[in-house]
Amino acid sequence: MPTNFDFLKKVDKNLFEIVAEAEKLYRDEYFEQSMVQTRRFGEHVCKKVLGKNRTTEETFDEMLATLNDCSFGNIEEKEFINDLYFLKKHGNSAVHSGSVKKDGMEALECLKRAFEVAISYCIYNRKANPKIMRLSYDTELLVTGEKNKKLSDRYKEAKEKAVKSSDFDEPKLKKSSATKSKSTKTPKKKTTKKQSSVMVCKSKKSFPIFWILVGITFVISLLIFLVLFVSIH
Structure with a gap:
C-alpha cells in the first residue's frame, strides 16, 4: 500500500517502516499509538x-539538546529541531494519557x-534528490491508501465528462439545426403589394390614324398643285 513516506524507503528502510506503521495506526483510528x-x-x-x-x-531530550548545540542556527535547522520537539512532546503526552482521544487532528499534525x-x-x-x-x-492517501489524483488527471476526467455530455446533446442539436435549415430552405410566398394611385404613370392621349392620313393627302395634293402652277407659267 502506498504511503506519504515512499521517498524515504530508498534512503532508510528502517525509518520508513517505523513511520509507515504510524500511518497504518492512524488509518485504523489508533491515534494515540500513531503519535x-x-x-x-x-x-x-x-x-x-x-x-x-x-x-x-x-x-530523546538529551539528544535534542546536543543537536541544538551543534546547529548553526539557520532556518532549516530550527524548523527541523522544532518538529522533533513537537513529536517528542505529543508522543510523551500520548503515552501518559489517561483517556483515549477520538479526535485525530493531533495525530495528523504529528x-x-x-x-x-x-x-x-x-x-x-x-543528500537525496x-x-x-x-x-x-x-491526507486522502493517508485515509484511503490511494494516491490523490494529479491536477492533470482531474482535468482529463473533467474533459471526458464534458465530451460525453456534448455527445449526449448532439442529436438534439442536429435535429434543431435540421429544422432550422428546413425552415430556411422553404420558399416564402411573395405577397404582391398594391401600388398607390399616386405611383401609377398616366399614358398620353394619341391622335386617331384617320386624321393623320387626311393630313398627308392634303400635303401631297398641295405639292401637285404647286408643280402644275409653276409649269404653266
Whole structure:
C-alpha cells in the first residue's frame, strides 16, 4: 500500500517502516499509538543525525539538546529541531494519557511534522534528490491508501465528462439545426403589394390614324398643285 513516506524507503528502510506503521495506526483510528510511533520515528532520526557527535546522550531530550548545540542556527535547522520537539512532546503526552482521544487532528499534525522531518533528513543528511521538497502531505492517501489524483488527471476526467455530455446533446442539436435549415430552405410566398394611385404613370392621349392620313393627302395634293402652277407659267 502506498504511503506519504515512499521517498524515504530508498534512503532508510528502517525509518520508513517505523513511520509507515504510524500511518497504518492512524488509518485504523489508533491515534494515540500513531503519535507514539511518530515520536519513536523522531528519536531514531535524531540518533542518525547526531551520529558520532552522540556521546553520553541516552534520552530523546538529551539528544535534542546536543543537536541544538551543534546547529548553526539557520532556518532549516530550527524548523527541523522544532518538529522533533513537537513529536517528542505529543508522543510523551500520548503515552501518559489517561483517556483515549477520538479526535485525530493531533495525530495528523504529528504525521505531517514527521513528513517534514523525513524530507529534511533525506536532503540535508543523506543528500537525496532535492525534488522531494515539492512533495506535500496527502491526507486522502493517508485515509484511503490511494494516491490523490494529479491536477492533470482531474482535468482529463473533467474533459471526458464534458465530451460525453456534448455527445449526449448532439442529436438534439442536429435535429434543431435540421429544422432550422428546413425552415430556411422553404420558399416564402411573395405577397404582391398594391401600388398607390399616386405611383401609377398616366399614358398620353394619341391622335386617331384617320386624321393623320387626311393630313398627308392634303400635303401631297398641295405639292401637285404647286408643280402644275409653276409649269404653266
